[in-house]
Amino acid sequence: MTSYGVILFHTTSSAMRAEKLLIKEGFNIKLIPTPREFSSDCGIAVRFDWGEYKRVKSVLDAARVEIGTICRI
Amino acid sequence: MIYLDNAATSWPKPPRVLKAMVDVLERAGGNPGRSGHRLSIEAARVMYDAREDIARFFNSDDPARVIFTNGATHAINIVLKGLLKPSDRVVTSAMEHNAVMRPLRSLEDRGLILDVVPCTSDGSLDINDIAKAVDSTTRLVVINHASNVAGTILSIGGVASIAHGAGALLLVDAAQTAGVLSIDMKACGIDFLAFTGHKGLQGPPGIGGLVIGDHVDTSQIEPLVQGGTGSQSELEEQPEHLPDKFESGTPNIVGIAGLRAGINWIMDRGIETIRAQEKELTVALIDGLSDIIGTKVYGTHDPERAVAIVSFTATGKHVSEIGLRLDEDHCILTRVGLHCAPAAHKTIGTFPEGTVRLAPGVFTTRDDISTVIVAIEKVIQS
Numbered sequence: 001m002t003s004y005g006v007i008l009f010h011t012t013s014s015a016m017r018a019e020k021l022l023i024k025e026g027f028n029i030k031l032i033p034t035p036r037e038f039s040s041d042c043g044i045a046v047r048f049d050w051g052e053y054k055r056v057k058s059v060l061d062a063a064r065v066e067i068g069t070i071c072r073i
Numbered sequence: 074m075i076y077l078d079n080a081a082t083s084w085p086k087p088p089r090v091l092k093a094m095v096d097v098l099e100r101a102g103g104n105p106g107r108s109g110h111r112l113s114i115e116a117a118r119v120m121y122d123a124r125e126d127i128a129r130f131f132n133s134d135d136p137a138r139v140i141f142t143n144g145a146t147h148a149i150n151i152v153l154k155g156l157l158k159p160s161d162r163v164v165t166s167a168m169e170h171n172a173v174m175r176p177l178r179s180l181e182d183r184g185l186i187l188d189v190v191p192c193t194s195d196g197s198l199d200i201n202d203i204a205k206a207v208d209s210t211t212r213l214v215v216i217n218h219a220s221n222v223a224g225t226i227l228s229i230g231g232v233a234s235i236a237h238g239a240g241a242l243l244l245v246d247a248a249q250t251a252g253v254l255s256i257d258m259k260a261c262g263i264d265f266l267a268f269t270g271h272k273g274l275q276g277p278p279g280i281g282g283l284v285i286g287d288h289v290d291t292s293q294i295e296p297l298v299q300g301g302t303g304s305q306s307e308l309e310e311q312p313e314h315l316p317d318k319f320e321s322g323t324p325n326i327v328g329i330a331g332l333r334a335g336i337n338w339i340m341d342r343g344i345e346t347i348r349a350q351e352k353e354l355t356v357a358l359i360d361g362l363s364d365i366i367g368t369k370v371y372g373t374h375d376p377e378r379a380v381a382i383v384s385f386t387a388t389g390k391h392v393s394e395i396g397l398r399l400d401e402d403h404c405i406l407t408r409v410g411l412h413c414a415p416a417a418h419k420t421i422g423t424f425p426e427g428t429v430r431l432a433p434g435v436f437t438t439r440d441d442i443s444t445v446i447v448a449i450e451k452v453i454q455s
Contacts (some may be wrong), residue, residue, distance in 0.1 A: 010314040011304050012106030013137050033109025036366040044109050045439030064294065066137070066314070 003050040008068035009042045074404040078433030082271045093334035106303035123333035130255040137315040138285040145248040146172040148267035148283035155294040159184030161212040167192045167420045186254030196225030209311045211241040218250040222417040223372035224382030233262030272399030297444045351381035354433040358383045359445030384428035387453045403448035
């Protein structure tokens with residue numbers, strides 16, 4: 001079973017920015033409603049393959065996208 | 074019909090603007106950022122793409138610092154009422170619109186110290202007068218980029234240098250210039266850019282924005298409106314994160330889609346092409362009016378120093394009568410009176426009667442101007 005990571009954001013604007021950047025970089029991601037067990041920060045979260053954690057994080061850090069926490073599901 | 078009221082609102086709109094507005098309701102009609110379903114997400118994408126395009130258009134790095142408002146007035150009010158404290162000092166010009174003057178006069182009643190720098194009768198601002206007025210106690214300088222009455226362009230870069238040299242911030246009212254003059258926030262040193270979507274940017278009424286410079290500390294600005302943002306819903310306090318801090322309530326996604334389409338249309342046509350066309354029409358208007366006996370044309374008469382706004386009066390005729398006759402007898406739509414800018418009319422010497430304002434737009438032709446000049450001559454001589 002694939003393990004996913006979920007990136008939480010403070011704003012929808014940041015979530016949209018992250019989605020755009022990560023799709024451009026070829027990542028297999030999906031926007032999902034933020035799972036209630038984590039946070040209600042922003043209604044939308046980005047789900048990615050957990051195996052890509054380091055690469056995803058480095059793309060977002062390099063572009064200085066403001067993110068909340070990253071959780072594993 | 075010849076529409077010469079583009080300084081109030083541009084008309085007609087490029088067809089792609091109308092199409093984008095219909096399309097967003099059909100295809101992305103959810104509430105952006107509120108829900109996680111596909112229609113909400115698609116609306117959020119439209120909104121974010123618009124932020125990126127606007128940031129790029131004004132050369133600002135951070136799309137999160139593009140705050141959507143219902144127009145320039147709202148954007149100006151966010152800065153004036155959110156940033157300024159009762160004892161702060163503000164410097165502005167004597168050519169401002171009431172979008173700037175009314176909130177400033179209201180704040181003045183509550184203790185704000187306001188210094189209105191006089192301008193010359195053609196609407197120009199002497200940069201030395203700004204330098205004299207601004208000092209280390211000045212918190213903010215507020216200036217229009219071009220006058221909605223005389224069309225006169227003010228030197229933003231020069232004012233920014235003076236403001237920053239004294240440690241003050243600069244708010245620019247770009248209601249009449251966004252979309253017709255190239256605006257580079259970084260090169261000009263603009264800290265706050267207030268713009269509206271429904272004039273030069275070719276978008277619909279009811280949408281505009283405030284672009285906040287990358288270095289501005291937004292923790293010092295109180296939001297004008299507080300409420301739901303779709304984010305941090307567990308908090309009963311307003312979030313600090315941008316753009317949410319200043320964007321409570323359901324956004325005008327239809328307006329945002331139209332605004333984005335308008336900006337893209339401008340980028341496709343080229344702002345230099347638009348500017349060249351406006352200069353040609355402005356020269357034709359000024360030359361044509363100057364040949365009519367009894368008219369007086371205001372402003373600099375120099376298309377390099379003005380946007381396409383030409384104000385005039387005629388001896389022995391009320392401006393309201395000229396406007397009415399142009400509309401009823403010639404189907405030419407203008408705006409007469411004080412144009413919500415009493416300070417500017419006092420400066421150019423046309424208060425309280427006002428002027429007839431002719432404001433061509435991107436769809437106005439040279440032939441339209443020739444027709445207008447003939448009609449004005451008839452009206453004035455009748």
